[in-house]
Structures are given as structure tokens and as C-alpha cells.
Amino acid sequence: MGFASYISRKAAQLAVVMAIGIIVSFFMFRLLPGDPTASLLDPRLDPEAKIEIIRRFGLDKPLYEQFILYITNILRGDFGISFSYTGMSVSEVIFGQRLINTLALMSTGIALSAVIGTLLGLAIGWRSGGILDRTFTGLLYMVFSAPVFWVALLIQFYLGYQAGLIPISGTSSYIGVDVDFTTYLADYMLHMVGPVITLAFFFIPSYYIYIRNVVSSMKGEDFVVTLRAVGLSERIILVRHIARHVAIHTLTITSNQSPLLVTGAVFTETVFGWNGIGRLLYDSILRADYPVLQGIFILTILVVVITNIVTDVIYYIIDPRIKVR
Amino acid sequence: MRSSDSVIASLRDPAILAGLVSLLAMIMLSLTGLLLTPWDPNLIRGDPLSPPSLAHPLGTDDIGRDVAAMIYRGVLTSIFIGVSAAIVTTILGLVVGIIASIFRGFVDATMMRIVDFLLATPSLVLALILIAFLKPSIYNVILVLAITGWPGVARIVRAHSLQILSTGYVEAARALGASSWHIALRHLVPASIPVTLAAIVTTTRAAVLLEAGLGFLGLGDPSTISLGTILFYARRSAALASGAWWVIVPAGLLITIIVFALTMISIGMESRTLKRG
Numbered sequence: 260m261g262f263a264s265y266i267s268r269k270a271a272q273l274a275v276v277m278a279i280g281i282i283v284s285f286f287m288f289r290l291l292p293g294d295p296t297a298s299l300l301d302p303r304l305d306p307e308a309k310i311e312i313i314r315r316f317g318l319d320k321p322l323y324e325q326f327i328l329y330i331t332n333i334l335r336g337d338f339g340i341s342f343s344y345t346g347m348s349v350s351e352v353i354f355g356q357r358l359i360n361t362l363a364l365m366s367t368g369i370a371l372s373a374v375i376g377t378l379l380g381l382a383i384g385w386r387s388g389g390i391l392d393r394t395f396t397g398l399l400y401m402v403f404s405a406p407v408f409w410v411a412l413l414i415q416f417y418l419g420y421q422a423g424l425i426p427i428s429g430t431s432s433y434i435g436v437d438v439d440f441t442t443y444l445a446d447y448m449l450h451m452v453g454p455v456i457t458l459a460f461f462f463i464p465s466y467y468i469y470i471r472n473v474v475s476s477m478k479g480e481d482f483v484v485t486l487r488a489v490g491l492s493e494r495i496i497l498v499r500h501i502a503r504h505v506a507i508h509t510l511t512i513t514s515n516q517s518p519l520l521v522t523g524a525v526f527t528e529t530v531f532g533w534n535g536i537g538r539l540l541y542d543s544i545l546r547a548d549y550p551v552l553q554g555i556f557i558l559t560i561l562v563v564v565i566t567n568i569v570t571d572v573i574y575y576i577i578d579p580r581i582k583v584r
Numbered sequence: 585m586r587s588s589d590s591v592i593a594s595l596r597d598p599a600i601l602a603g604l605v606s607l608l609a610m611i612m613l614s615l616t617g618l619l620l621t622p623w624d625p626n627l628i629r630g631d632p633l634s635p636p637s638l639a640h641p642l643g644t645d646d647i648g649r650d651v652a653a654m655i656y657r658g659v660l661t662s663i664f665i666g667v668s669a670a671i672v673t674t675i676l677g678l679v680v681g682i683i684a685s686i687f688r689g690f691v692d693a694t695m696m697r698i699v700d701f702l703l704a705t706p707s708l709v710l711a712l713i714l715i716a717f718l719k720p721s722i723y724n725v726i727l728v729l730a731i732t733g734w735p736g737v738a739r740i741v742r743a744h745s746l747q748i749l750s751t752g753y754v755e756a757a758r759a760l761g762a763s764s765w766h767i768a769l770r771h772l773v774p775a776s777i778p779v780t781l782a783a784i785v786t787t788t789r790a791a792v793l794l795e796a797g798l799g800f801l802g803l804g805d806p807s808t809i810s811l812g813t814i815l816f817y818a819r820r821s822a823a824l825a826s827g828a829w830w831v832i833v834p835a836g837l838l839i840t841i842i843v844f845a846l847t848m849i850s851i852g853m854e855s856r857t858l859k860r861g
Contacts, residue, residue: 409836
């Protein structure tokens with residue numbers, strides 16, 4: 260079976276997942292208590308907006324007509340209008356500054372953790388079994404067990420409130436103020452320090468534990484013994500041979516995390532007041548902004564599906580052995 | 585007989601033993617603490633934000649509640665919700681997994697696509713959206729944890745059941761005229777127990793973390809004190825700005841210890857199944 264047919268079969272599978280997501284989302288947001296019809300009673304909405312919602316969602320029509328309208332709206336990229344951000348469409352609320360903030364934060368956090376976690380896993384996995392390995396691995400399992408919101412609180416408390424090293428909250432100190440780009444960027448990055456350290460605590464253990472186990476079990480494999488017998492130094496075996504095998508595992512972990520690129524880190528963003536999608540998700544729950552919640556939900560599933568396909572293509576390029584599965 | 589042997593053997597595994605002992609120790613300490621603080625934990629017992637002292641071993645929070653009294657109840661709530669959610673989740677996963685493996689065909693395909701979908705969706709996003717619709721109560725939190733957790737268990741149980749269904753003794757039972765129900769109850773369920781036990785531990789771990797997270801966001805049961813809600817109140821109050829570390833450090837540390845103990849148990853169980861082959 261060739262690559263094209265493999266990918267198309269995979270794509271068909273994922274299309275089913277996407278379809279289920281869209282159907283589940285329709286029923287979840289209509290049949291559960293607190294559906295859009297109920298929120299029409301929301302006093303925050305003015306009468307015109309109510310009529311607009313009824314028209315857009317077809318709420319005065321039978322369920323199957325609503326469903327058809329819902330699908331056509333989604334295919335047109337129309338996710339309705341936000342309840343809490345008056346006058347804004349869901350797309351305007353999600354796509355824009357918030358998505359950029361989340362992408363910036365998450366890509367920095369994940370990339371940094373992937374590099375540090377993989378290098379630590381390589382270095383310590385290669386010496387596994389010793390006292391250093393036991394202490395360090397035990398420690399990282401402990402970090403792995405710490406809830407991320409608590410880590411965020413501790414960093415905010417000790418580095419922000421106590422030491423005054425990082426801004427306590429927010430994305431920028433210059434909202435509504437005109438400053439030049441470098442000043443803005445420096446300030447933005449300073450605001451990112453706390454959340455990025457939190458994300459590093461969250462992501463590094465998963466990379467480390469996985470890579471350490473891979474490297475530690477690879478140590479005794481035949482090809483390593485052969486390379487040693489040929490007279491290659493430990494360093495060359497580790498860098499040229501082991502590291503290449505490890506790269507694909509790093510990719511696997513990264514692709515598993517990648518939906519978070521868009522859904523954001525709900526806890527980290529909430530604690531540090533980072534104006535991204537994760538915090539938007541939380542705020543929308545508190546405000547019962549169902550259209551925004553539905554938009555985030557569908558976007559999440561879309562991202563999961565796309566990353567799945569992209570990962571498969573990258574796998575195929577990196578490791579041509581994966582031809583048929 | 586065989587299963588009780590393996591339980592005793594498990595206790596010889598240092599990781600499993602250490603994890604179980606620390607969990608039990610935490611439960612015992614919290615129960616003792618409960619007896620020592622027999623008042624309503626929401627009562628104001630001292631000055632706001634007073635540091636740890638003999639009268640208040642973990643100080644007081646911003647309205648003067650005794651933090652230790654809240655922590656004792658928090659530990660018990662977190663473990664209780666975690667374990668109950670894990671049991672509900674595992675039973676649900678077990679039933680779906682076994683049904684899918686027996687009926688194959690359309691039933692199996694439909695169930696597995698739903699599983700695919702739920703596994704692909706980040707569980708926190710799903711849990712948050714579900715909780716947005718439901719009234720926050722202990723039962724709804726358990727329900728949400730179960731909805732996000734069962735697909736993982738179902739997939740493992742299904743794979744395991746399919747393996748057992750292809751063995752000779754199940755075929756023999758079929759040949760003797762055993763019904764699907766009989767095979768499910770007499771062969772698949774007992775054979776799935778080791779897989780199920782492992783699933784209970786990992787789902788408890790996930791449930792404790794997720795429950796703490798919901799509590800931290802203020803989406804847990806407002807009438808119950810859990811370790812997550814202690815941190816929710818701490819963040820909303822002036823505790824952070826006034827340097828009251830005792831309001832945030834102990835609660836989070838205890839969640840970490842509970843989760844770490846469960847991680848140890850699950851690592852121990854995993855390495856035992858690997859050794860067995």
C-alpha cells in the first residue's frame with residue numbers, strides 16, 4: 260500500500276472523528292440544560308440580538324432544520340455571535356489577538372520543554388541505573404505529579420509577589436499606550452516568563468520520562484554493542500546514533516501536545532491573566548457564552564485532526580520504514 | 585486463590601507498597617485531624633491571615649478560617665471523589681469494552697469511533713464545557729470525570745477481550761453452547777480484572793488532578809471543601825499579595841503527594857505485568 264492510500268485512509272478515519280465532534284457539539288449545546296434557547300432569556304441580550312440569534316440558529320424551526328442550518332453555518336465559517344462580547348462574532352473573539360497570544364506562549368513553552376526534556380533524557384538515560392538517575396528521575400516524577408495550577412501559583416507568588424522579578428499578571432503593560440515595537444516586544448516577553456516557566460514544569464517531565472526510558476533500553480541493544488566494539492566513542496554513539504532514534508519520539512510527544520497550541524493552557528493562562536484562548540474558554544464558562552464555547556470546541560477538534568495528519572506525513576518523511584500499517 | 589496470591593506479591597513491590605502506605609497514612613492523618621478539629625471548617629477561628637502557630641498549625645486564611653481544618657477535609661474529599669470517579673469510569677469502560685469485543689460489527693465500530701473522538705479531544709476542554717452546562721455538585725463532577733475517562737479504559741479492555749476471545753478455552757465454551765452473556769460474565773470479566781485494576785489506579789490519578797483543577801477554577805461543588813477549592817479561595821483573596829504562603833503551599837503539596845503515590849502504584853503495577861511477560 261502506498262503513501263497516498265495510507266494517508267487517505269487515515270484522513271477518512273479522522274473525518275469521521277471530526278463529523279462526530281460536530282454532531283456531538285450540536286446536541287450538547289442544544290439538549291443539555293442551559294442551551295442557547297434558555298440563554299435567550301438572558302437579560303444581557305437586547306431584543307434585536309435575540310431576533311438575530313433566533314434567525315441565525317433557526318431556533319423557531321424544528322430540530323432537523325436547525326441541524327442543517329448549523330452545518331451550513333459551520334461550513335461557511337459562521338459560528339454565531341458571542342453573548343458576552345456584545346456585537347462581536349465568535350470568529351472575531353477567537354481569531355485575533357487571543358489566538359496569537361496563545362500560539363506565542365504555547366509554542367515557546369513546548370519548544371523549550373522539548374529541547375530541555377529530550378537533552379536531559381538523553382544524558383541521564385545513557386547513565387541510567389546510577390544514583391544520579393534514581394534521584395533525578397524520582398524528582399521529575401514528583402514534578403510530573405504536581406498540578407499545573409499550583410506550580411503557576413507558586414511561581415507567581417515567589418517570583419512575582421515576593422521577589423518582584425516578573426510581572427504578576429497580564430500580557431502587556433502598554434495596553435492603549437503607543438510604544439515602539441522593541442519596547443513592546445521586550446515587555447511582552449517579560450510577561451511571558453512566568454507562564455513559560457510554568458509550562459516547562461508541566462511539559463519537561465513527560466519528555467524526560469519517555470526519552471529516558473527509550474535511551475536506557477537502547478543502551479544494551481545489539482547495534483550499540485556493535486558500534487562500541489567497532490571502537491566508536493560513547494559520545495559519538497550517543498550523538499550520531501541514539502539521538503537520531505530519539506528524535507522521532509520527541510516528535511510523537513510534541514504532536515500529542517499540539518492541540519494545546521490552540522486550546523491553550525487553561526490553568527496557566529488563567530493564573531497569569533494571559534489573554535489567550537485558554538483563559539477565553541474559562542471566562543466563557545463563567546459568562547455562559549455558549550457560542551464562544553462551541554467555537555472553541557469545534558476549533559479544538561479541527562486542530563487535533565489536522566495535527567494528526569501532519570504528524571503522519573512528517574513520520575513518513577523522517578522514517579521511510581513506516582510504509583504500511 | 586490465585587488473585588489473593590498476586591495481591592500479596594504486589595505488596596512486595598517497593599513502589600506499590602510505598603504508594604499504598606503513603607495514601608493510607610494521609611487518610612489516617614486526615615481522619616485524626618478531623619477528630620481534632622470537630623467544628624465546621626467554614627467557621628472563623630482566628631485573625632485573618634495569621635501565620636502558623638500552635639493554635640493554628642497551618643495558619644488561617646483571609647477570613648480567619650483554620651487552614652489545617654480545611655486541609656484535613658480537603659484530602660478526604662479529593663481521595664473520595666478521585667476513587668469514586670475512577671470506579672464509575674472503570675466499570676463504564678469495562679462494560680463498553682466487553683460489549684464492543686463480543687458484538688463486533690456495527691456496535692463495535694460505532695462505539696470505537698465515539699472512543700476515538702473522546703480520546704482525541706483534550707479531556708480538560710471537554711470537562712470544562714460539560715461542567716458549564718451542569719450544576720456544580722460532587723455527583724456532576726464525578727459524572728464529568730467519568731465521561732472524559734471511560735474511553736481510555738474501554739479501548740484497553742476491548743483489546744484485551746479480543747485476545748481472550750481468540751483463545752482455545754473460549755472457543756471450547758462456545759462449542760459447548762455457551763451464550764455471549766455467559767462468556768462475557770464467566771470468562772471476559774474475570775480475565776479483565778488485572779487490566780481493570782491497573783485502569784482504576786491510572787484513572788484515579790487523572791481524576792484527582794482533574795477534580796482539583798475544577799475546584800481551583802471554582803467549578804467544583806461549592807458546599808464541599810476540596811484541596812482544589814482551598815487554592816481557589818486563596819487565589820481570589822489577598823493571600824498571595826500579603827505573603828501568606830501557608831494558604832497555597834500545603835494544599836498543592838498534598839495534591840502532589842496523592843498523585844505521586846498513585847503514580848508510584850501504577851509504575852509498580854506496570855513493571856510487574858512487564859516482568860510476567
